[in-house]
Amino acid sequence: MQAEVLAIGAELLLGQTVDSNSAWIGERLAELGVALRRTTVVADRPEDVRAALDALHPETRWVLITGGLGPTKDDLTKNVLNDYFGGTLVFHPEVYAHIEALFARMGRVPGPLNRGQAELPDVCEPLHNAKGTAPGMLFTRHGVRFVSMPGVPYEMKHLMEAHVLPRLKAESETHISHRFFMVQGIPESELATRITEWESGLPEGLSLAYLPSPGIVKLRLTARTATAAEADALLEPSAEGLRAVLGRDIYAEDWKTIEEVVGELLAAAGQTVATAESCTGGSVAAQLTRIPGSSRYVLGGVVAYHNDIKVRLLGVNEADLLLHGAVSESVVRAMARGVRKRLGADWGLASSGVAGPDGGSTEKPVGTVWLAVSGPGVEWAARFQMGDHRERTVRKSVLEVLNRLRGFLATQAAKY
Amino acid sequence: MQAEVLAIGAELLLGQTVDSNSAWIGERLAELGVALRRTTVVADRPEDVRAALDALHPETRWVLITGGLGPTKDDLTKNVLNDYFGGTLVFHPEVYAHIEALFARMGRVPGPLNRGQAELPDVCEPLHNAKGTAPGMLFTRHGVRFVSMPGVPYEMKHLMEAHVLPRLKAESETHISHRFFMVQGIPESELATRITEWESGLPEGLSLAYLPSPGIVKLRLTARTATAAEADALLEPSAEGLRAVLGRDIYAEDWKTIEEVVGELLAAAGQTVATAESCTGGSVAAQLTRIPGSSRYVLGGVVAYHNDIKVRLLGVNEADLLLHGAVSESVVRAMARGVRKRLGADWGLASSGVAGPDGGSTEKPVGTVWLAVSGPGVEWAARFQMGDHRERTVRKSVLEVLNRLRGFLATQAAKY
Numbered sequence: 001m002q003a004e005v006l007a008i009g010a011e012l013l014l015g016q017t018v019d020s021n022s023a024w025i026g027e028r029l030a031e032l033g034v035a036l037r038r039t040t041v042v043a044d045r046p047e048d049v050r051a052a053l054d055a056l057h058p059e060t061r062w063v064l065i066t067g068g069l070g071p072t073k074d075d076l077t078k079n080v081l082n083d084y085f086g087g088t089l090v091f092h093p094e095v096y097a098h099i100e101a102l103f104a105r106m107g108r109v110p111g112p113l114n115r116g117q118a119e120l121p122d123v124c125e126p127l128h129n130a131k132g133t134a135p136g137m138l139f140t141r142h143g144v145r146f147v148s149m150p151g152v153p154y155e156m157k158h159l160m161e162a163h164v165l166p167r168l169k170a171e172s173e174t175h176i177s178h179r180f181f182m183v184q185g186i187p188e189s190e191l192a193t194r195i196t197e198w199e200s201g202l203p204e205g206l207s208l209a210y211l212p213s214p215g216i217v218k219l220r221l222t223a224r225t226a227t228a229a230e231a232d233a234l235l236e237p238s239a240e241g242l243r244a245v246l247g248r249d250i251y252a253e254d255w256k257t258i259e260e261v262v263g264e265l266l267a268a269a270g271q272t273v274a275t276a277e278s279c280t281g282g283s284v285a286a287q288l289t290r291i292p293g294s295s296r297y298v299l300g301g302v303v304a305y306h307n308d309i310k311v312r313l314l315g316v317n318e319a320d321l322l323l324h325g326a327v328s329e330s331v332v333r334a335m336a337r338g339v340r341k342r343l344g345a346d347w348g349l350a351s352s353g354v355a356g357p358d359g360g361s362t363e364k365p366v367g368t369v370w371l372a373v374s375g376p377g378v379e380w381a382a383r384f385q386m387g388d389h390r391e392r393t394v395r396k397s398v399l400e401v402l403n404r405l406r407g408f409l410a411t412q413a414a415k416y
Numbered sequence: 417m418q419a420e421v422l423a424i425g426a427e428l429l430l431g432q433t434v435d436s437n438s439a440w441i442g443e444r445l446a447e448l449g450v451a452l453r454r455t456t457v458v459a460d461r462p463e464d465v466r467a468a469l470d471a472l473h474p475e476t477r478w479v480l481i482t483g484g485l486g487p488t489k490d491d492l493t494k495n496v497l498n499d500y501f502g503g504t505l506v507f508h509p510e511v512y513a514h515i516e517a518l519f520a521r522m523g524r525v526p527g528p529l530n531r532g533q534a535e536l537p538d539v540c541e542p543l544h545n546a547k548g549t550a551p552g553m554l555f556t557r558h559g560v561r562f563v564s565m566p567g568v569p570y571e572m573k574h575l576m577e578a579h580v581l582p583r584l585k586a587e588s589e590t591h592i593s594h595r596f597f598m599v600q601g602i603p604e605s606e607l608a609t610r611i612t613e614w615e616s617g618l619p620e621g622l623s624l625a626y627l628p629s630p631g632i633v634k635l636r637l638t639a640r641t642a643t644a645a646e647a648d649a650l651l652e653p654s655a656e657g658l659r660a661v662l663g664r665d666i667y668a669e670d671w672k673t674i675e676e677v678v679g680e681l682l683a684a685a686g687q688t689v690a691t692a693e694s695c696t697g698g699s700v701a702a703q704l705t706r707i708p709g710s711s712r713y714v715l716g717g718v719v720a721y722h723n724d725i726k727v728r729l730l731g732v733n734e735a736d737l738l739l740h741g742a743v744s745e746s747v748v749r750a751m752a753r754g755v756r757k758r759l760g761a762d763w764g765l766a767s768s769g770v771a772g773p774d775g776g777s778t779e780k781p782v783g784t785v786w787l788a789v790s791g792p793g794v795e796w797a798a799r800f801q802m803g804d805h806r807e808r809t810v811r812k813s814v815l816e817v818l819n820r821l822r823g824f825l826a827t828q829a830a831k832y
Contacts, residue, residue: 011627013452015443016634020434022457027431036429038464041438041455048454055471071605073615074625111609133605152628154805178430189487189549193527199489209490211427212568218432275698275719281705282691282698285719289697292773292806300725302718303691303701309716309759313729343725357708389570390708 001034001172002059006052008067008077009151010043021066021156028160032168033176034062044068044076050084053146061144062168064160067151069134071113078121078137081148085139087121092135095126099133124148131158138163174224177231179239181219182252184403188212191219198238198245205234214392215399216258251406258402259287259294265409266297266347271376273405274345275301276314276335278326279353279369283398299345304335314338327352327364333381336372347375347408349401355390367393371401378408417450417588418475422468424483424493425567426459437482437572444576448584449592450478460484460492466500469562477560478584480576483567485550487529494537494553497564501555503537508551511542515549540564547574554579590640593647595655597635598668600819604628607635614654614661621650630808631815632674667822674818675703681825682713687762687792689821691717692730692755694742695769695785699814715761720751730754743768743780749797752788763791763824765817771806783809787817794824 005025011017019041026036037057042048044067056063068077082089096110096118103110110133117133120126127136127147132155139146145167149159183191188210192199199208205225211218221238223231243250252261266273275285285301288294302313307326310316315338320330332352340348353369360366366388372381384400386393421441427433435457442452453473458464460483472479484493498505512526512534519526526549533549536542543552543563548571555562561583565575599607604626608615615624621641627634637654639647659666668677682689691701701717704710718729723742726732731754736746748768756764769785776782782804788797800816802809 010625011636012439013442013455014446014636015439015441015452016627016636017629018434018436018439019455023428023431023434025431026429030430036431037458038468039429039435039455039457041457042453052454070626070628072608072626074623108606111605113608114605154808189527189530190524192488192529207490209426210486210488211432212486213433220427220430220432277698277701280702281710281714282693282701282717282719285693285698285721286696286702286810289719289721290807290810292771294697295721295775298697298719298721300719300721300729301698302729303698303705303714303716305701305705305711305714305716313716313718313759343729355708359711391706392570394702394706 001061001168001174002037002057003029003034003062003064004037004056004060005039006049006063006065007039007041007151008044008049008065010074012041012067013043021151021153024153024157025064025160028165029168030176030178032165033172033174034168035176044074046076046080046083049077049080053084056144063144063146064164065146065148066156069148069150071117071133077148081124081137081139081146082121085121085123085141087123089119090122091119092126093118095120095135098128102133127159127163129155129159130162131155136163175226175228175231177223177225177228177235179221179235180253180255181221181242181246181250182256183217183219183246183249184215184251184258184399186217186249188217191217195242195245198241201241202238203234206238215396248407248410251403258399258406259291262288262402262406262409263291263294263297265406265413269409269413271346272297272299273347273349274299274339274343276339276348276350277301277303278305278310278335278351279355280351280394280397281305283394284349284351284401287398287402299343301343302339310335313342315342325364327354327368327370329370329381329383332370332372333374333379336374336381337379340374347373347405349373349405351397351401353386353393353397355393356388357390369393369397371397371404373401373404373408375408376412380404380408417477417584417590418453418473419445419450419478419480420453420472420476421455422465422479422481423455423457423567424460424465424481426490428457428483429459437567437569440569440573441480441576444581445584446592446594448581449588449590450584460490462492462496462499465493465496469500472560479560479562480580481562481564482572485564485566487533487549493564497540497553497555497562498537501537501539501557503539505535506538507535508542509534511536511551514544518549543575543579545571545575546578547571552579591642591644591647593639593641593644593651595637595651596669596671597637597658597662597666598672599633599635599662599665600631600667600674600815602633602665604633607633611658611661614657617657618654619650622654631812664823664826667819674815674822675707678704678818678822678825679707679710679713681822681829685825685829688713688715689763689765690715690755690759690761692751692764692766693717693719694721694726694751694767695771696767696810696813697721699810700765700767700817703814703818715759717759718755726751729758731758741780743770743784743786745786745797745799748786748788749790749795752790752797753795756790763789763821765789765821767813767817769802769809769813771809772804773806785809785813787813787820789817789820789824791824792828796820796824
């Protein structure tokens with residue numbers, strides 16, 4: 001089974017909005033063994049939308065269309081599809097009642113622009129949108145299904161989950177299974193060299209892909225088989241082989257983030273963590289608390305951007321700051337110990353670095369970062385060179401210190 | 417002048433990587449008045465890459481190709497383009513020397529896979545990639561330029577800035593100018609109603625688009641003219657009209673983020689800020705410190721996830737916590753005042769809420785957030801209902817409290 005995505009919106013081509021919808025749709029389709037063959041992004045321009053619909057791959061059976069359903073004048077998708085499929089717009093009282101109810105919840109009444117959203121082509125099956133005012137629409141032609149959904153991500157996701165994925169699941173035939181191996185801190189080419197022998201021994205039916213992002217490489221092992229059981233039988237021996245090669249450098253399997261793994265290990269150990277952040281500016285704490293339920297193991301932290309805060313809230317020695325500077329081993333160690341002690345946490349994490357673009361020196365160029373972990377029987381600190389891109393430096397520092405904590409927690413868990 | 421983007425990578429269609437490159441390219445092209453007509457995303461599958469190249473719009477003059485240039489087996493772009501343009505791969509010693517130098521900087525030596533990256537089609541112009549091991553390639557056929565770049569965002573950006581944008585700039589003819597008006601905290605349809613009269617009076621040659629993202633609506637006013645001067649003459653009266661309608665609800669023009677505006681206002685006033693975060697978990701501080709040079713005005717903050725930290729580090733009254741709960745007006749006010757006082761900052765920002773998905777009650781359902789600002793002559797707090805999506809709740813809370821601070825800083829600046 002093959003699908004395509006058609007994303008509509010001038011804002012996507014003008015770069016004011018990143019098309020995160022297509023990635024989300026692709027991931028859901030892959031889980032169902034449906035191949036997303038292509039994504040096409042065009043503006044709200046009728047001839048371009050029509051050209052994209054005319055140019056679909058002959059094997060495509062589902063066309064997932066996002067965007068252009070808002071209440072304003074520049075949203076043209078509904079009218080273009082209505083013309084394309086030769087329909088007439090009809091007012092749906094039940095859709096309008098839903099729009100009124102949504103507005104009432106916020107203490108407001110719909111405007112005339114919202115009333116237009118209740119008019120739908122008579123040639124489509126309306127798809128109820130519980131999360132927003134624009135309903136989805138399902139058109140069918142020559143056995144190909146065309147689904148039109150709003151571009152707002154959580155509305156699109158709702159329509160996919162409520163209406164599209166269940167139908168796709170019921171129709172799917174070949175089975176595609178993936179195994180993911182998440183690796184932090186090893187560059188792609190070094191990783192490739194380490195696993196080259198294992199990779200060349202992969203059996204027929206399995207394929208490997210490297211999916212790098214800053215600081216992390218995701219390895220994806222894919223099996224295409226008739227059934228889920230066959231896929232498992234094919235995947236498991238190769239997965240075991242990879243585990244033997246990479247060991248604990250695999251921080252997770254199956255798409256977990258480092259903060260999820262850290263959270264699970266902390267919760268299992270009944271331990272808590274606190275953060276002392278300088279160059280990461282709160283991002284370590286923010287990353288940890290992205291996980292629902294993280295209040296069980298995150299006590300809190302101190303963002304010590306100014307040196308004065310490092311001294312007063314974390315107990316860093318003023319003489320150390322003067323002698324070694326804020327970006328130094330002794331200061332970052334003191335920050336980790338200090339936050340652990342003052343907040344009463346089992347684990348303390350600390351960062352201090354030169355995120356840039358200014359503030360670098362010959363001795364400590366932009367990208368120099370000291371990280372530290374303090375915990376039961378653990379006092380670790382190390383210096384890193386993260387490069388000259390501020391956001392990347394912060395992101396890599398966050399991943400690195402969380403991955404170190406992960407390693408210490410895993411070692412601790414293995415002991416008991 | 418018209419361009420298209422062709423993004424290559426199975427990881428984009430499988431949803432493991434969001435295609436942020438195309439948005440960045442689209443934004444840069446728009447600034448030069450070059451229309452990005454379409455973006456096509458395909459996997460590393462030769463026939464799909466060839467089909468996309470065969471299906472280019474007849475008016476397209478530049479094709480910007482990203483991805484598939486890595487050192488590993490699943491990266492096929494170079495070979496596909498070499499075949500498509502009828503070339504032969506040739507080893508480039510100067511490219512290999514660059515690869516060796518990049519590895520040497522990290523104290524490593526290139527592997528055999530990296531050596532292959534120095535082989536390039538003899539029918540292309542190699543584009544030096546100072547930031548990575550895969551060079552860019554420029555092919556020309558029938559006056560259409562095809563540029564192949566790595567998918568790694570900072571390498572692609574470097575190649576665009578060093579090689580592609582300067583050439584595009586030299587060739588551009590029609591002039592497209594935009595004005596942006598950033599509005600926080602007003603839903604799209606409410607905004608549309610408020611400016612409907614102004615919008616219907618827009619002169620020929622100007623167009624308006626609404627670009628919503630969680631918590632923010634960007635309004636884009638576009639002029640298409642022959643020269644920059646004509647664009648300005650057309651844009652300015654309408655921009656002035658919009659300013660008159662929306663007043664200070666426009667938090668910025670020209671693409672600034674709220675944290676940039678806040679930073680400029682704080683720096684201009686010579687004032688400092690500190691954060692006391694519960695439900696936002698460090699994200700307010702992280703957002704403020706994304707700005708280079710923010711150490712001039714961000715002192716730091718306390719992530720007070722656990723109530724105990726609110727009491728010990730921020731001086732919140734235990735009785736208030738017991739009586740009203742952590743998510744309450746008195747607690748959030750005490751947090752803002754406490755962090756301001758204890759860190760010695762001019763401004764204190766605080767958040768406390770139920771981010772969810774658990775922890776809600778009838779009185780304080782998931783999405784209930786209290787925010788507070790404490791500063792010179794300012795003591796503000798308000799309750800918000802941010803919805804039932806954890807990440808959106810955090811993001812909207814961050815934007816809301818920063819925008820409130822922005823309002824107070826702007827009022828203060830207007831006084832002197």
